[in-house]
Amino acid sequence: MQLATDDASRVDSPEDVSLLRRSRWTDWWLTVMHDKKALAGLVILAVFVFMGLFAPLIAPYDPNDMEYEMLAPPSRSHLLGTDDLGRDLLSRIIHGTRISFFIGFTTVALALVSGVFLGLTAGYYGGWRDHLIMRYIDLQWAFPNFIIAVYMVAVFGTGIFNLTIAISLAYVDDFARLARGMVLTIKQEPYVMAARAMGASNTRIMGTYVLPNATAPLIVQATVSVSYAILAEAALSFLGLGVESTTPTWGLILAEGRSFISRAWWVGVFPGLAIMLTVLSINFLGDALRDFMDVRETQDLM
Amino acid sequence: MAILLEVTDLHTHFSTPFGTVKAVNGITYTVNEGETVAIVGESGCGKSVGALSIMGLIADPPGKIENGHIRFMGEDLLTLTDEQLRRLRGRRLAMIFQEPMTSLNPLLTIGRQLCESLQTHLGYTRTEAVNRAAELLAMVGIADGGRRLKQYPHHLSGGMRQRIMIALALACEPKLIIADEPTTALDVTIQAQILELMKALTRRLNVALILITHNLGVVARYADRVNVMYAGKIVETGTARQVYALPSHPYTLGLMRSVPRVDQARLQRLIPIPGQPPDLTRLGRGCSYGPRCDFKTDRCDDESPSLVETAAGQCSACWNTKAVADSLGGGS
């Protein structure tokens, strides 16, 4: 933000105006580079994404290999120690990155697409569609998101596919509510009325006017939701409602290590640290996005 | 008449990412007891900042009073501690703001907001304060004070709320009230009522009033003396009568010509002042009105003029006051 204003003040003559026509993404990039929190977030996130993508190459050992000393403290051969079955903790955490990120991003993508579809339909067309969709949103609103996810797991059962569905269902109403609100606001804008007066079709109006204007708050909401989804996955895994126990996930590693924390602190500390750093980096980025896109804090808490 | 307020060479600056904004850049004026002084100028010329500087309400950071003295009732306000200044505010010095719709706390009753001043400054008990508050409402022309005191701001119209703000300002019988565009946000019909009320009450109670406005009509009718401000400086000062009849600064002249007047023929053309007010972060060494001025000479680019007496009690900060006077003498 600061940088953008500095630039603006440097524009003295009309020739310099091109400076102001820099793309939004360049602006965003420059903002990130100047905001220490956002920069830290980006770096941490990049490290984790890298770890997730190349897990088999980076991990020093097979995450499910039980051939090492049990509950060995961090050492040169096992940087983060081993767990109660003698598996290398670092390798397990590196592999755990994959599930966390997969669930975090897939669920939010699903929730975003379906929520926005519902919200746009409800807000733009109104009438019975709005009624129906609003009833659904209200109903879902009667449950805390996490409880919905827990309940969905109870209904569908565990496993990565079910878990993805369960968590994304939990967040659909947030996006639908937000998208609907945005549409209702934007619909009243003079330029949208003008477009309609000039005979633009519904889909065209949605595509060219409504959706682009609704992006900023949706992106911010999506970022926040990713962090919550990652936390939700970890909590579900921790409670034994997550993926199969052969797949290492951060929540599961913690759950398994829980009984040994008094003897081996590392099995308790490191997986949680990984979760926290990931979520923290996403929150930092989300905060920078919010400032950058000038979205009010109140509308996107969860 | 005794001098109540004496502002000397006041500089208030704001540091922003764009550079330092010299919002008030060396103003000097006095206000006598019971007198009404108008401060006129375009938006952004520093009139409000000047007023807030007197009240000690400049947020620091980003604002800072860099230089100057503000003597009020014999004390230099800039040397007082925050606590001393607080005891003065609302007690001896009061302020009325531009936006009556947002100037009252929406969650507290009118009575509460009136009484808290009385209780804080005069040590009134709750009952004494309520009685006095009802009196004050009657004074500003609000009937049925007992009921009004129990109401919340959203029950009242804009004009009504500005009356309450006046009551609030008068509550502790101050010596000076600063009214920052008190009628700008109101309907035209209400504007006159509010101004008349303020004039009547300040006369009756012998309270001095600094009336900040951009409306020259208001100046002519309600002020004793006028300070015209441009780009953080006072460019002309005099009695309201003098300035209105014979402006001696090109900016004052420009202001008068750009406003429609009922007493002139409809065919009389309005002449807008060309250009924009200068960027307060980049003031040159010359006269800041120069780029927009019809009377500009070479000297104006190099040297900034200071206030010079043009008639008894009237001063103008212009190198070419003669030319201005001549242009008026030649008809118009």
Added chain:
Amino acid sequence: MVTWIVATLVFFMLRAVPGDPLVAMLFDVGDPAAAEELRQKYGLDRPLFIQYVKWCGLLLQGDMGRSIYGSRVPVSTIIIEALPRTISLALLAFAIAIGIAIPAGIIAALRKNSFLDHATTLLAFLGLSMPDFWLAIMLIIVFAANLHWLPAIGYVPISQGVWPWLKHLILPAIAAGTAFSAIIARMIRSSMLEVIKTDYIQVARAKGLRKNTITLVHALPNALIPVITVMGIAFALLMATTVVIENVFSIKGLGRVLIQGILNRDYPVVQGAILVVSMIFIFINLLVDILYTVIDPRIRFE
């Protein structure tokens, strides 16, 4: 009305599950004839609609059925036993969270960009990003396992003394309240920053009121309004956290009952727990609405 829809939904969703509660039980029985007998015993052989009507009728009398497992304890008994634990934990967590969040938010806003402000912001970010169960484990490692100041698990009713009750709840309440506290503190900060820019605060200063009066009487109540609007949503988070935390500290509250029920496929218990959780949530949102009208006269009179 909402409660009824919620109840219906809870019922049908669970019946629509592919997995049969009896499948789990059959491992114990291992005999189709016996399974059929069990089916009849629990009324699971009758048409869904009949089951539903019967269930609704019983629900109205406060009868939520019996647990499928063990000594077939009535669900209502289980829940009545669990409720005080959950409520104790949630209330204490709420009290601690608010007690920290309000002063922290105010100070951060009043001293914007000071060291205190930055520290509060960072702490809030950490609080939001930390998985609640991990924080719980960390607290146990430090305060229970190593310092032995507080017990690590369990619950003691308040009837056995305030201190034993409190002693068992302090760590869980801190773990459960942290994220909530972080959200509220950030909300208060940003909404205080908005409020202190308003005209009426300027007027309050011009009136020469004392600083504390301005902050606590004029600014804070106004700043709380937007905070209260999101309070309902923040409560969803608190409830989710409570569910998880109960499981970490082995407090047999609603959350533990719920998760155990899911793990055991004990449908009546899951139904009952979900129902009560959502009713509590609805009730809290009602309270929030009432609180709203208490604090804001503009709503009171409309």
